[in-house]
Amino acid sequence: MGCFGFLKTVMFIFNGIIFLAGAVILAVGIWVKVDSGSMMGFLQNLNGAPEQLKQVLNVGYLLIALGAVLLLLGFLGCCGAVRESRCMLLTFFVIVLIVFIAEVAGAIVLVVFKGLIQNVINQVGVKVVESIRLEYGNNKDSTGLWNATMNTMKCCGFNNYTDFTGSPFVQNNKLYPDQCCNGGLCKDSNATAANIIGCYPALTKWIDGNSAVIIGVAFAIAILELAAMIVSMTLYCQIGRKHA
Structure with missing residues (x-):
């Protein structure tokens, strides 16, 4: 050949x-x-x-x-x-x-x-947080997508657990999602949610690592x-x- x-x-x-x-x-x-x-x-x-x-x-x-x-x-x-x-x-x-x-x-x-990309991501993050606070716990598709993301990446919200403050889920259940809780109930005053990193920081950390x-x-x-x-x-x- x-x-x-x-x-x-x-x-x-x-x-x-x-x-x-x-x-x-x-x-x-x-x-x-x-x-x-x-x-x-x-x-x-x-x-x-x-x-x-x-x-x-x-x-x-x-x-x-x-x-x-x-x-x-x-x-x-x-x-x-x-x-x-x-x-x-x-x-x-x-x-x-x-x-x-x-x-x-x-x-x-x-x-x-x-630097410009980081600014764009920050702007997108603001919109994402707004979407979470409007739809999480109310929109089935959005809720399911966020739950799947948080379960896979072991994270909570886009930035942190405060992204869910004021969302339909928190308003109806008086607690944060299970993914933010270290296995416990994260009520509004519970500080354990602060120990769970947000999904964007988690992604950044994974990429760096x-x-x-x-x-x-x-x-x-x-x-x-x-x-x-x-x-x-x-x-x-x-x-x-x-x-x-």
């Missing part, structure tokens, strides 16, 4: 995996959205299943979008290599390049405009994207010379 054949094989196998992964993710996303009634029944019949599991239905659209993109990339890569289609290979290259540029631009924005892993994963993804672009362009050029 020559270099050309080896590159075709690598391109086919790599993108075949991407295609299959995209097909599975797309199928799961469609099933979650189309068969939501059965999904809800399944979740409700699980012994000991937390109420927050119902929020899985909200990720259906995200799964559909992600699956469709991966499916398209895998198809273009596989067919472009097997059929020696320069058009498909070029389209594959352009899509990966756009994703790569967007990632680089995002990283630059995070570094250069870190895992920054090396995050950078490593991002670097690995960037290398794979560069390799995919190099292989696709190499095949593109060799196919052009072959049919010249």
Whole structure:
């Protein structure tokens, strides 16, 4: 097998995996959205299943979008290599390049405009707290989403437990959510809620603690994207010379 054949094989196998992964993710996303009634029944019949599991239905659209993109990339890569289609290979290259540029631009924005981004996050945080105080304990979807977030991250509110002050939940129950309580009842005057960190500080702390892993994963993804672009362009050029 020559270099050309080896590159075709690598391109086919790599993108075949991407295609299959995209097909599975797309199928799961469609099933979650189309068969939501059965999904809800399944979740409700699980012994000991937390109420927050119902929020899985909200990720259906995200799964559909992600699956469709991966499916398209895998198809273009596989067919472009097997059929020696320069058009498909070029389209594959352009899509990966756009994703790569967007990632680089995002990283630059995070570094250069870190202060501005922090201000935006603070402004968003104000709106989030307003939403909590209006909807938590009253809006089922919002309450379930926050409960799932707090249970997963072991946190309380966006900033801290005071975000729930004045919310329908606190007004009706005269206590703060269980996630803020260290296992006890957090009444308005109970100081134990102050020991639970907010979800935004918890996320920031987690990112700081895992920054090396995050950078490593991002670097690995960037290398794979560069390799995919190099292989696709190499095949593109060799196919052009072959049919010249």
